Amino acid sequence: MGERTKYLCVAEEKIVEIPISKIKNGxxxxxxxxxxxxxxxxxxxxxxxxxxxxxxHISFENVSFDENGKYD
Incomplete structure (x- = not known):
């Protein structure tokens, strides 16, 4: 058995996954x-x-992405 973390965003009536590979230095x-x-x-x-x-675990948060599509 293992554990994994997924990040999902609700955007314009669709669900968008942010792959772990797209997260660098937080x-x-x-x-x-x-x-x-x-x-x-x-x-x-x-x-x-x-x-x-x-x-x-499940948590929800409102997040804002900048003009380059980055969130930290």
């Missing part, structure tokens, strides 16, 4: 979200055979 980058304030969900779950097994 800064999230998603250019298509530039100049927007969105609801972001952080989801931590436990995996079994690389599939979600159990939700460990």
């Amino acid at each position: 800064v999230m980058e998603k250019p298509e979200l530039a100049n927007q304030t969105l609801l972001m969900m952080q989801l931590v779950d436990e995996t079994e055979n690389r599939k979600p097994y159990k939700i460990l």
Whole structure:
């Protein structure tokens, strides 16, 4: 079993995932979200055979992305 964290944003009637690979030094980058304030969900779950097994933590926050699509 393992754990993983996912970041999801609600943007214009759709859900946008911010891959962990796009988070560097605590800064999230998603250019298509530039100049927007969105609801972001952080989801931590436990995996079994690389599939979600159990939700460990969920948190929600309104976040603002700058003109370059960065949030820190």
